[in-house]
Amino acid sequence: MGQYYLSHLKELESEAIYVIREVVSQFERPALLFSGGKDSILLAHLAKKAFYPAKIPFPLIHIDTGHNFPETLAFRDALINELGVNLVVGSVQKSIDQGRVREETGVNASRNALQTVTLLDTLEELKIDAAMGGARRDEEKARAKERFFSHRDEFGQWDPKNQRPELWSLFNGKKQMGEHFRIFPISNWTEMDVWQYIKEEGISLPSLYFAHERDCVVRDGVILANSDYISLKPDEEIKKMLVRYRTCGDMPITGAVESDAKDLDKIIEEVATTRTTERGTRADDKRGETAMEDRKKSGYF
Amino acid sequence: MEIQENNQLLRFTTAGSVDDGKSTLIGRLLYDSKSIFEDQIEAVKTSSEKKGFDYVDLSLLTDGLRSEREQGITIDVAYRYFATPKRKFIIADTPGHVQYTRNMVTGASTANLAIILIDARKGLLEQTHRHTFIASLLKIPHVVVCVNKMDLVDYDQKTYDKIVEEYKQFASKLEVKDVHFVPISALKGDNVVERSKNMPWHEGPTLLYLLENVHIASDFNHIDCRFPVQMVIRPHTHEHRDFRGYAGRIEGGIFKPGDEVKVLPSGFTSKIKDIQLNGKPIPEAFSPMSVTMTLEDEIDVSRGDMLVRPNNVPEVEQDLDVMICWMNQRPLSSRAKVILKHTTKECQAMVKEIKYKVNVNTLHREEETDQIQMNDIARVSIRTAQPLFYDAYRKNRQTGSVILIDAYSNETVAAGMII
Numbered sequence: 001m002g003q004y005y006l007s008h009l010k011e012l013e014s015e016a017i018y019v020i021r022e023v024v025s026q027f028e029r030p031a032l033l034f035s036g037g038k039d040s041i042l043l044a045h046l047a048k049k050a051f052y053p054a055k056i057p058f059p060l061i062h063i064d065t066g067h068n069f070p071e072t073l074a075f076r077d078a079l080i081n082e083l084g085v086n087l088v089v090g091s092v093q094k095s096i097d098q099g100r101v102r103e104e105t106g107v108n109a110s111r112n113a114l115q116t117v118t119l120l121d122t123l124e125e126l127k128i129d130a131a132m133g134g135a136r137r138d139e140e141k142a143r144a145k146e147r148f149f150s151h152r153d154e155f156g157q158w159d160p161k162n163q164r165p166e167l168w169s170l171f172n173g174k175k176q177m178g179e180h181f182r183i184f185p186i187s188n189w190t191e192m193d194v195w196q197y198i199k200e201e202g203i204s205l206p207s208l209y210f211a212h213e214r215d216c217v218v219r220d221g222v223i224l225a226n227s228d229y230i231s232l233k234p235d236e237e238i239k240k241m242l243v244r245y246r247t248c249g250d251m252p253i254t255g256a257v258e259s260d261a262k263d264l265d266k267i268i269e270e271v272a273t274t275r276t277t278e279r280g281t282r283a284d285d286k287r288g289e290t291a292m293e294d295r296k297k298s299g300y301f
Numbered sequence: 302m303e304i305q306e307n308n309q310l311l312r313f314t315t316a317g318s319v320d321d322g323k324s325t326l327i328g329r330l331l332y333d334s335k336s337i338f339e340d341q342i343e344a345v346k347t348s349s350e351k352k353g354f355d356y357v358d359l360s361l362l363t364d365g366l367r368s369e370r371e372q373g374i375t376i377d378v379a380y381r382y383f384a385t386p387k388r389k390f391i392i393a394d395t396p397g398h399v400q401y402t403r404n405m406v407t408g409a410s411t412a413n414l415a416i417i418l419i420d421a422r423k424g425l426l427e428q429t430h431r432h433t434f435i436a437s438l439l440k441i442p443h444v445v446v447c448v449n450k451m452d453l454v455d456y457d458q459k460t461y462d463k464i465v466e467e468y469k470q471f472a473s474k475l476e477v478k479d480v481h482f483v484p485i486s487a488l489k490g491d492n493v494v495e496r497s498k499n500m501p502w503h504e505g506p507t508l509l510y511l512l513e514n515v516h517i518a519s520d521f522n523h524i525d526c527r528f529p530v531q532m533v534i535r536p537h538t539h540e541h542r543d544f545r546g547y548a549g550r551i552e553g554g555i556f557k558p559g560d561e562v563k564v565l566p567s568g569f570t571s572k573i574k575d576i577q578l579n580g581k582p583i584p585e586a587f588s589p590m591s592v593t594m595t596l597e598d599e600i601d602v603s604r605g606d607m608l609v610r611p612n613n614v615p616e617v618e619q620d621l622d623v624m625i626c627w628m629n630q631r632p633l634s635s636r637a638k639v640i641l642k643h644t645t646k647e648c649q650a651m652v653k654e655i656k657y658k659v660n661v662n663t664l665h666r667e668e669e670t671d672q673i674q675m676n677d678i679a680r681v682s683i684r685t686a687q688p689l690f691y692d693a694y695r696k697n698r699q700t701g702s703v704i705l706i707d708a709y710s711n712e713t714v715a716a717g718m719i720i
Binding site: 048 | 645
């Protein structure tokens with residue numbers, strides 16, 4: 001060796017593992033919010049490394065909107081099996097049936113905003129005091145100001161103007177009864193870092209991320225997959241396209257990109273030359289300039 | 302863009318206020334390194350037009366929160382990312398006003414390098430002193446002084462030389478080791494990414510060249526072995542029945558299997574059996590690696606303990622002298638009880654005495670003070686309920702730093718550097 005410095009990927013890995021271990025040490029009932037997307041898959045992978053040879057000492061929570069890509073669910077179940085961890089599913093359909101939330105109507109209706117209620121109910125039910133997520137600061141401007149340890153009041157709200165200062169790597173997870181923390185171990189990773197690491201570590205991903213043929217409809221410049229959860233406008237038509245996904249949200253709101261990138265090398269090349277942000281394909285972020293900040297304040301991921 | 306998987310990470314901080322061109326400089330670095338996406342530029346253009354500007358206001362890229370956009374100010378530390386084929390960069394973008402000293406300290410705590418901006422027309426100002434003082438207090442290993450707006454002084458070498466000379470004189474009173482100077486125009490792009498044709502007299506490198514090449518491998522302490530234990534890993538499975546691993550991050554020195562180690566506070570010694578992560582053996586572990594260690598002997602080790610080498614131990618004390626930056630609305634008063642966090646250890650503590658306060662603009666000591674307000678920097682003595690295993694902050698930024706937490710509100714109220 002003789003070279004006493006780490007590559008940027010190793011340094012980011014080490015930082016994330018440090019944060020995950022800190023969570024398990026400082027909190028009584030942590031959990032990992034698992035969406036089935038690449039960032040939460042990466043997080044599960046880092047958690048495995050942090051505690052090996054012991055198993056991951058917390059459950060994975062999946063908030064199921066009922067509008068998932070079938071590929072995501074199949075992948076999730078296989079991963080749970082491989083890691084030997086507990087999975088808890090919070091169901092948005094159940095929240096609707098119980099009258100906790102009301103479904104949006106109209107052609108652009110989505111269950112994205114409804115998830116927040118199901119998420120907070122699930123956290124409360126399980127008495128989770130630290131919910132880890134795969135959000136990154138480079139994704140969105142409100143997230144650029146997020147802490148690793150993000151304090152939430154008893155209503156699950158984020159108060160961005162009154163955040164605790166975070167110095168060195170001395171994380172303060174102290175809280176009152178009923179409050180909880182959201183924790184973001186991969187805060188400092190960029191989209192490129194995630195892809196490079198996935199390649200370096202040989203982490204497997206749902207097939208959605210790789211180029212495939214799919215029935216799609218183009219709405220307001222966003223390529224949406226045709227599914228039972230989407231209602232077509234009269235002038236819209238379905239066509240077969242070669243696409244892949246950069247993020248994995250709900251079927252009705254996550255846009256695909258036209259791409260022939262069938263493997264990680266191709267994807268990394270595409271990410272390096274692409275000129276739009278990852279969440280640029282997310283209809284939920286386009287509901288106003290501070291759409292993300294507003295949702296985060298009320299307890300969104 | 303060429304893609305490298307083995308480049309280093311450089312974390313730097315930029316402090317500055319609205320008019321000294323900080324946002325423009327960051328915008329320039331992001332734009333010239335092609336880290337701004339088309340949809341981001343589109344959004345900023347739309348917002349600029351809405352506000353009635355006839356130019357694209359790049360500062361809108363960094364102001365994220367609703368109230369910041371409304372008021373046109375930066376409230377909080379924002380983190381920005383960009384990469385060149387040589388390095389990955391994390392920018393901690395902090396506002397530079399006096400009332401935001403706490404944010405500057407926060408951004409500086411994790412930085413390898415600080416960029417200090419000076420307006421060529423104005424020369425050294427109070428805020429230059431403040432920013433340099435904080436960089437030296439937080440022991441940021443490298444400082445780059447950018448003399449900005451050179452286009453507005455006709456790219457005049459004499460103006461630049463005079464500012465450099467003045468700065469050197471001022472900095473000699475402080476502990477800033479590695480200082481570089483670059484004459485730039487962030488607006489026009491001179492000497493930021495591209496070499497300036499307007500300043501052929503400048504023989505030194507551009508700002509980006511410095512960022513890409515400054516030697517950061519020695520920023521970590523690789524001499525004094527320090528391993529604070531974060532947690533104990535015990536799988537309790539048939540396969541790993543007797544496994545007992547100590548998980549944590551190396552905070553100093555180089556550890557190897559076979560090395561003799563001493564456990565603090567118990568004082569027991571043992572040998573490292575192996576160092577691993579995810580079952581893969583690690584021949585040499587150094588800062589900032591997260592690893593799991595096993596020892597030859599079964600001894601009692603738990604979170605908050607520290608593994609060191611028997612012939613190189615840190616200070617073990619309950620009385621500390623600390624420089625603090627106070628970060629809370631409620632002032633600190635003498636004999637206040639707090640919770641102190643240091644590495645993976647946490648204990649009760651009391652601020653016994655406020656020795657003096659530093660005026661961050663003049664750097665004068667104010668000895669007659671019994672209350673410390675938000676954004677104040679002061680030297681205090683602290684008594685802890687249990688001994689801490691620490692090094693002076695100047696020797697090791699990880700084992701020399703603490704935070705203070707209010708026991709009632711749970712807020713982080715101070716950052717501290719052990720003297």
